[in-house]
Amino acid sequence: MNILFFLKPKNEVAYIYDHSTLRQVLETMEYHKYASIPMLNKKGEYTGTITEGDLLWGIKKYTNLNLKEAENIFIQDFPRRADYEAVSADSDMEDLIQKAMNQNFVPVVDDQKKFIGIITRKSIIEYCYEKLKKSDEPY
Numbered sequence: 001m002n003i004l005f006f007l008k009p010k011n012e013v014a015y016i017y018d019h020s021t022l023r024q025v026l027e028t029m030e031y032h033k034y035a036s037i038p039m040l041n042k043k044g045e046y047t048g049t050i051t052e053g054d055l056l057w058g059i060k061k062y063t064n065l066n067l068k069e070a071e072n073i074f075i076q077d078f079p080r081r082a083d084y085e086a087v088s089a090d091s092d093m094e095d096l097i098q099k100a101m102n103q104n105f106v107p108v109v110d111d112q113k114k115f116i117g118i119i120t121r122k123s124i125i126e127y128c129y130e131k132l133k134k135s136d137e138p139y
Helices: 022-032 052-061 093-100 121-134
Strands: 036-040 046-051 105-109 115-120
Touching: 022 036, 022 052, 036 105, 036 115, 046 052, 046 105, 093 105, 093 121, 115 121
Parallel strands: none
Antiparallel strands: 036 046, 105 115
């Protein structure tokens, strides 16, 4: 099975740039109701994922933080506990599922390492569930 079947393309996914400010990231995540968000560099390459936990720990480092000050704090300076691993567009289903077991979504990059979208764990589970329902074996 081609993993691109599950792809939610870049133009349908909210993402941030590593040069975004803390305020921009907070507002983007709040607006889209994301708990984690892909981060790209200026070339459009996937550079990591920022989670709510990363933001909380980063904010803890800054005392007396207010929203105006957040415009001067760049998200690339925040430490990340763990980045979501990306897969290439030609990866196999086994690699995709392996990564999805530990991540809410799997970033997908092309052969030039450009971010092209994500595959959500939900879409994989829905596909597997439908396959299971169609099989003759009871579950």
